[in-house]
Amino acid sequence: MIDALFLDLSGVLYDGETLIPGAREAVERVQRSDLELRFVTNTSQRTRADLLQHLHDLGFTVQDQQLFTAVDAARQWLLERRLRPFCLVHENILSEFADMDQNNPNAVFIADAVDGFNYRNLNRAFQVCQAGAPLLGVGTNRYYKSGDELLMDVGGFIRAVEFAAGVEATIVGKPSAEFFRLVLASTSSTPERTMMVGDDVFGDVEGALRAGIGACLVRTGKYQPGDEQRIEGEFQLVDSIEGAVDYALS
Amino acid sequence: MIDALFLDLSGVLYDGETLIPGAREAVERVQRSDLELRFVTNTSQRTRADLLQHLHDLGFTVQDQQLFTAVDAARQWLLERRLRPFCLVHENILSEFADMDQNNPNAVFIADAVDGFNYRNLNRAFQVCQAGAPLLGVGTNRYYKSGDELLMDVGGFIRAVEFAAGVEATIVGKPSAEFFRLVLASTSSTPERTMMVGDDVFGDVEGALRAGIGACLVRTGKYQPGDEQRIEGEFQLVDSIEGAVDYALS
Structure with missing residues (x-):
């Protein structure tokens, strides 16, 4: 049942x-x-609003309160602790964190940044964590499918920073x-x-x-x-x- | 003694x-x-020849046969197995692999690619390994020091591909x-x-x-x-x- x-x-x-x-x-x-x-x-390549719109466009009727996203969970986790995150996320969802102070970061949040996963950003995440900041990860997904291709997902990038900085990420999703x-x-x-x-x-x-x-x-x-x-x-x-x-x- | x-x-x-x-x-x-x-x-940001020159310029007398590099070990490993590597390495050392067929790769070698560590390259490494190719890593170094900064080293990037593709790297260095x-x-x-x-x-x-x-x-x-x-x-x-x-x- x-x-x-x-x-x-x-x-x-x-x-x-x-x-x-x-x-x-x-x-x-x-x-x-x-x-x-x-x-x-x-999913962390779309804002909550875009995700609801995407579902609507595909013909699904989804109420706002029925949708639970890992990005929302990350927002809540960071806000509760009043942290200043370095957000290594997709440019599409930067707006979800625009209300937070992100200067001189004392936390790192890694979501599916795709092209944002470059040496400069990953090294910055490493440096902030190496200095003692907590690492927050959206999930541990290894790969996802797009068309006929398997594409590398966020899990590996979180592992990269965990390994380099010797820390363990808190997974919010x-x-x-x-x-x-x-x-x-x-x-x-x-x-x-x-x-x-x-x-x-x-x-x-x-x-x-x-x-x-x-x-x-x-x-x-x-x-x-x-x-x-x-x-x-x-x-x-x-x-x-x-x-x-x-x-x-x- | x-x-x-x-x-x-x-x-x-x-x-x-x-x-x-x-x-x-x-x-x-x-x-x-x-x-x-x-x-x-x-070290995998310089060719063997450049490394010897760098040591010479700093005033060290080093015989060619006294120098052992992980990049040489990788070359040897790949040659012995006649593999066609996808080399995710620094552009400075691409010449060390120029004599190998790298089309339709059936192996992946990850060294300190620095700016080569972008989503496109890491995803390619993942896809080749996911299809069954062996993963070769230069080392497991977490970070290195440059000036007063700690910078993320190759170990984390190897972990990223290992995790995503569900494989274990062979470390040559x-x-x-x-x-x-x-x-x-x-x-x-x-x-x-x-x-x-x-x-x-x-x-x-x-x-x-x-x-x-x-x-x-x-x-x-x-x-x-x-x-x-x-x-x-x-x-x-x-x-x-x-x-x-x-x-x-x-």
């Missing part, structure tokens, strides 16, 4: 600009049911159990009656399981054959979000 | 263009003794025990009667100790107070190469 369903975005609902077949109808079936629905993403608990707290469900659906066996599936939440791996997006054998624990394996919704509503 | 002395270059003999006080005289004292002398470096054994084989000394002198507690000191070779940490170069407590094992700790040579000749 499942009372709440958490859906990853990229690789589950869409690949880039392309809808995953059946995704819109599957989400609509959940919306017509009693299940509580949340959208849970580490998936697979952090704290992030899953934050999303869960917005529902009236329990971990056992909740299921996370994602294409990332580590970030989505292993992360959810570690938070005591059920999980379902889809064979779309970045999924590669054999991914299901890369982690321990019990979870569902389905062809796409359609199968995940079938299971959740059964 | 010490029969052979291995000297790291940067941080032991010089910092950038600046001699470390007493270094030239200390090396000359070794050269007047019966000790066998080797220069052992992971320090702290690889194989590299230390290669240098040792060029002498008539035994591991116990050999001492490595360096400013990197991991690459130089821990690496040598793991190969059964004695080690001496100098408080010059990238040395930071407390570095000597970051590893296990017995080794010498001295102010500079002068103290290391005093010990080796005593």
